[in-house]
Amino acid sequence: MYAVILAGGSGTRFWPLSRETTPKQLLKVVGDETMIQQTLVRLGDVMPVKNIYIITGQKYVFDIKNQTDQVGGAGLKIIAEPSARNTAPAIGLAALHIRKRSPEAVMAVLPSDHVVTRPEAFRKVLMQAATVAKKGYLTTIGVVPSRPETGYGYIQKGASLSKTDGIEGFKVQRFVEKPDAATARKYLKSGDYLWNSGIFVWRVKDILAEMQKQIPDLYQGLMKIGRALGTKKEEEVMAAVFKELPSVSIDYGIMEKASKAAVISADIGWCDMGSWIALAEVSPKDRMGNVITGNVIDIASKDSIIYAGNRLIATIGLQGTVVVDTPDATLICGKEHTQDVRKVVDELKKKGAEELLEHVTVVRPWGSYTVLEVGPRYKIKRIVVNPGAKLSHQLHHHRSEHWVVVSGTARVTVGEKTYNVHPNESTYVPLSTGHRLENPGKVPLHLIEVQNGDYTAEDDIIRLEDDYGR
Amino acid sequence: MYAVILAGGSGTRFWPLSRETTPKQLLKVVGDETMIQQTLVRLGDVMPVKNIYIITGQKYVFDIKNQTDQVGGAGLKIIAEPSARNTAPAIGLAALHIRKRSPEAVMAVLPSDHVVTRPEAFRKVLMQAATVAKKGYLTTIGVVPSRPETGYGYIQKGASLSKTDGIEGFKVQRFVEKPDAATARKYLKSGDYLWNSGIFVWRVKDILAEMQKQIPDLYQGLMKIGRALGTKKEEEVMAAVFKELPSVSIDYGIMEKASKAAVISADIGWCDMGSWIALAEVSPKDRMGNVITGNVIDIASKDSIIYAGNRLIATIGLQGTVVVDTPDATLICGKEHTQDVRKVVDELKKKGAEELLEHVTVVRPWGSYTVLEVGPRYKIKRIVVNPGAKLSHQLHHHRSEHWVVVSGTARVTVGEKTYNVHPNESTYVPLSTGHRLENPGKVPLHLIEVQNGDYTAEDDIIRLEDDYGR
Numbered sequence: 017m018y019a020v021i022l023a024g025g026s027g028t029r030f031w032p033l034s035r036e037t038t039p040k041q042l043l044k045v046v047g048d049e050t051m052i053q054q055t056l057v058r059l060g061d062v063m064p065v066k067n068i069y070i071i072t073g074q075k076y077v078f079d080i081k082n083q084t085d086q087v088g089g090a091g092l093k094i095i096a097e098p099s100a101r102n103t104a105p106a107i108g109l110a111a112l113h114i115r116k117r118s119p120e121a122v123m124a125v126l127p128s129d130h131v132v133t134r135p136e137a138f139r140k141v142l143m144q145a146a147t148v149a150k151k152g153y154l155t156t157i158g159v160v161p162s163r164p165e166t167g168y169g170y171i172q173k174g175a176s177l178s179k180t181d182g183i184e185g186f187k188v189q190r191f192v193e194k195p196d197a198a199t200a201r202k203y204l205k206s207g208d209y210l211w212n213s214g215i216f217v218w219r220v221k222d223i224l225a226e227m228q229k230q231i232p233d234l235y236q237g238l239m240k241i242g243r244a245l246g247t248k249k250e251e252e253v254m255a256a257v258f259k260e261l262p263s264v265s266i267d268y269g270i271m272e273k274a275s276k277a278a279v280i281s282a283d284i285g286w287c288d289m290g291s292w293i294a295l296a297e298v299s300p301k302d303r304m305g306n307v308i309t310g311n312v313i314d315i316a317s318k319d320s321i322i323y324a325g326n327r328l329i330a331t332i333g334l335q336g337t338v339v340v341d342t343p344d345a346t347l348i349c350g351k352e353h354t355q356d357v358r359k360v361v362d363e364l365k366k367k368g369a370e371e372l373l374e375h376v377t378v379v380r381p382w383g384s385y386t387v388l389e390v391g392p393r394y395k396i397k398r399i400v401v402n403p404g405a406k407l408s409h410q411l412h413h414h415r416s417e418h419w420v421v422v423s424g425t426a427r428v429t430v431g432e433k434t435y436n437v438h439p440n441e442s443t444y445v446p447l448s449t450g451h452r453l454e455n456p457g458k459v460p461l462h463l464i465e466v467q468n469g470d471y472t473a474e475d476d477i478i479r480l481e482d483d484y485g486r
Numbered sequence: 487m488y489a490v491i492l493a494g495g496s497g498t499r500f501w502p503l504s505r506e507t508t509p510k511q512l513l514k515v516v517g518d519e520t521m522i523q524q525t526l527v528r529l530g531d532v533m534p535v536k537n538i539y540i541i542t543g544q545k546y547v548f549d550i551k552n553q554t555d556q557v558g559g560a561g562l563k564i565i566a567e568p569s570a571r572n573t574a575p576a577i578g579l580a581a582l583h584i585r586k587r588s589p590e591a592v593m594a595v596l597p598s599d600h601v602v603t604r605p606e607a608f609r610k611v612l613m614q615a616a617t618v619a620k621k622g623y624l625t626t627i628g629v630v631p632s633r634p635e636t637g638y639g640y641i642q643k644g645a646s647l648s649k650t651d652g653i654e655g656f657k658v659q660r661f662v663e664k665p666d667a668a669t670a671r672k673y674l675k676s677g678d679y680l681w682n683s684g685i686f687v688w689r690v691k692d693i694l695a696e697m698q699k700q701i702p703d704l705y706q707g708l709m710k711i712g713r714a715l716g717t718k719k720e721e722e723v724m725a726a727v728f729k730e731l732p733s734v735s736i737d738y739g740i741m742e743k744a745s746k747a748a749v750i751s752a753d754i755g756w757c758d759m760g761s762w763i764a765l766a767e768v769s770p771k772d773r774m775g776n777v778i779t780g781n782v783i784d785i786a787s788k789d790s791i792i793y794a795g796n797r798l799i800a801t802i803g804l805q806g807t808v809v810v811d812t813p814d815a816t817l818i819c820g821k822e823h824t825q826d827v828r829k830v831v832d833e834l835k836k837k838g839a840e841e842l843l844e845h846v847t848v849v850r851p852w853g854s855y856t857v858l859e860v861g862p863r864y865k866i867k868r869i870v871v872n873p874g875a876k877l878s879h880q881l882h883h884h885r886s887e888h889w890v891v892v893s894g895t896a897r898v899t900v901g902e903k904t905y906n907v908h909p910n911e912s913t914y915v916p917l918s919t920g921h922r923l924e925n926p927g928k929v930p931l932h933l934i935e936v937q938n939g940d941y942t943a944e945d946d947i948i949r950l951e952d953d954y955g956r
Contacts, residue, residue, distance in 0.1 A: 327814060347800045440939070447910075
């Protein structure tokens, strides 16, 4: 069995916690692991790590590798999409990669923004789904509804197909769009409907065959890519063909018209983290129905979500309000308006407020930096360099840099000289001078950088040499 | 004519904009001047500056002098109360000072947290009140009500006393406490009632005589202080006697029982900035009834007050909500709960969160500093030194300091050496080494200080010499 994790989302609905450079799947939304880490860990040993693929945008590859390596994911494969083309092309692309290794393989498709509170039950459901898939069914995980939710699509169950270990599979009678409240109540009461989780299990050959039938343009394009896979032309063909593939979702493009569709009834504590509201579904609430995280003083609020970090958030008498605080931006939003968060992101793009589309802390291959303040003629950063890591050999034409070591040891090259700088010591890199910063030690190096000059943007950098091929 | 401005308030109701070290009167709440500056400027040339007294707490004296100097207040007198004892003792103390210069003087008493949008009319009212006061009346400014406000006390007008320039004075029929909504509507409709502004005008001898009659303990105490004024014992007697004076308000202790009280009917655009709600009274509103200031993106909010600075505040669909953002703390509060802001301040005190009781920017005699970040073993400050100013000659036992000059020129003394540091240059002060920082230039000196050490709190300072006598 193989798994394909879809991790291409840009996650505007969780702004300001998610940013263009740090979408939801890279964030710790619930618990101590990021959503992509949780998605991986949830698979347990259902399949070996080398059978797991993550498909994502080019700009997220580094962070995803870094995060998945931390939870035993070393050896999984990351496929970078040249552009975002919705779920059907992404799944098709992953299917090609798997088919090359194993034409009869069963693959599970897993979004990376779900919470599952019963992972053991989830894995059993996945195994059961694989059994049904081996009979040629395009199989969906259908979640037993716990409330008349209007935010999810539903699946009506047909004839029973199998039952093992209390887990039952059915033919799909029909897929239905998000219902209104009255219909949702009817669905819940009937017991005939399940929530469409967007988790799928099928044989590679079956999904490709269905794509050929339902979306021939997509299939033709995929075949071109398939023929180039592993050849010298792979990159060139991918770049040329992928962006022309039809942008279609797997639900709308394939599942709703599939002749042989099945659904596994699952009771796995599932939640799609589609907006801030979903956070309240999966988090413990206080006596007043609030979900409160971080440095918060609250007086008499009700049914609210207050998500803070280190800055103090004081709330008094809120009702049904979502508050999300980050170092550089705060969102305050009526619960019924959480879908409008994307409008704020649109507004920021329109205004060219680029700095608010990424976090103040930026992760790099060698460690991370946090912008503490930007002012006229200066910028201040806190820099962390991992043990053994090395920044590129670089120079800047418009700024000098002053480094004060707070902890750890820095090995610094400025011009022709190389020397060590210890805690309590500082050094200085003049304008237009080649320099390199390295952590030769065994503990992280923390330093404060004060940049000084006419222009302190990141693009004033000339890389003379780089360990990370940038 | 003399004026006494009451500026002792600790202003917890405007937290987080106001802090223990920066109460409301020191803040720009509306417009480009602070409330104490506006109070002073509003007096115009009703009296010479040397006839103006400001009575405040010891810790606010420096800031008040600094702020009032900026708006032509050089030469006014600041009286520091040894402790806060409510309005009657403060007014009594000021009366002693004025009596010493002019026993027959008329004095106006002015709170420092009012907004008056028609200052010209206000000055005319003040002159008219002085005329009435000269006949021996304890005279209050009564504001013509514009709405059935339940947050103010009222004064019922009695017989007409005088009318000049369309401004009429009346005997006071009675003072009434804050009414309920129905009573307030009745008062408004009757035309017989005025809002009690807390602005008073009277002869020094009349208010002291009334204190003798109504609060003999207070009077006896004041007389002790009065006899010591201008003698070597002044400070000692003040310290011993003032803290024992009965803590009584002038309204409750004197005015409500005064036999000869008058009120001047005033239409002066007056507002008591008693809470965040008052801000909406005096600020222009948008189409949806919002008052929005600073870096805000709002979508569809109504009747809300959103007060931001440089950080981005994004609000969606709020109704009747107050949002106040500062660099280190954000308040979000239902409009009907603004009186509970003080509970947040109480909570912070209980938690010992001292850093949130002052602003990240601290004004000093020589300029100011802003704490940008505090972390393990380091603290980063942006420091501004005024032209010609000099910090104390000092040393620290637990931290070294690195200074990077951003603009202006620094003259630095470290140990025995003195040298200049220019923009783009940095210097270093080792542990336990005497050092001094000075701005020898004509423009402000901006520098970034990185402190490094086991302990970076402000109290690790040994002052060897100080221009400001600290």
